[in-house]
Amino acid sequence: MDNISVFCDDCYVREAISSILKGIKRNALNSSELSVFLFEKTWLNETELSMILNCQSERIIIFARESLLGFFSSLMLPEHISFGRYDMPINNLRKMMDDFINPPVKEFSVLRRKVIPEKQLSPSERKITSLYVQGLSVVHIAESMNKSFKTVSSHKRSAMKKMGISSNIELMQKGRVFLMMNREYLLAS
Structure with missing residues (x-):
């Protein structure tokens, strides 16, 4: 778990996610830096956005409410960032975290497109x-x-x-x- 960072606006949720992450076995080849961001609220301040933009991790996953995910999808974020719903069932969350830590052989950007449909602004x-x-x-x-x-x-x-x-x-x-x-x-x- 030393190569995975967890950022959350709720300390209890951060502990729960850290517990889930500890229970997921990692592939021996997977030593890349990963970051998990969780936002319970429906808005984002500039500091939080800067944390995401300046994050040096190789892959990032952001869990947020539906309205914030819609906002994220309208931004031009880098390809190494994927998304998930904050309010999904715990089994789905665990599966998504497992796929994030141990990505399938297929390209990671394909996984991103399945998570949330792109709604780019014209x-x-x-x-x-x-x-x-x-x-x-x-x-x-x-x-x-x-x-x-x-x-x-x-x-x-x-x-x-x-x-x-x-x-x-x-x-x-x-x-x-x-x-x-x-x-x-x-x-x-």
Whole structure:
């Protein structure tokens, strides 16, 4: 277990996951650094996102609630990060952790695609969301992009749905993290 790090916002859940991890036998060849992140809450702050982005582990798995998973899937996260539902039955969690620690022979990125469907934002959705989070109104965004109010509003709603966001307030809160994530991705490219 010395090559597996567990980060959680609940100390009791962290202990439970550590106990599950101790019970999983590892292949002798598997000595790669692994990290497990668990988020019980439905939001993420910049410090937590920075921990994920700056994590040097070879593979990362993030367990979170459905709304946060929707938000993660809208970000351009590296391929070595996979996802799982926080509220899944314990047997499924144990199986998923076993597959994470001892991945099947097939490519790990294939495992990631099975865990959560990708809901990538279109370039228009990404731009409109970024402008909205920066404080521009839908009317101003429509004027600056030379699009109709209805089109911009539709793109914003579609992006919110893909990110698992249901209100403008939640979009503003999660949007700051979204912008930070895009900035990190552009700097890395």
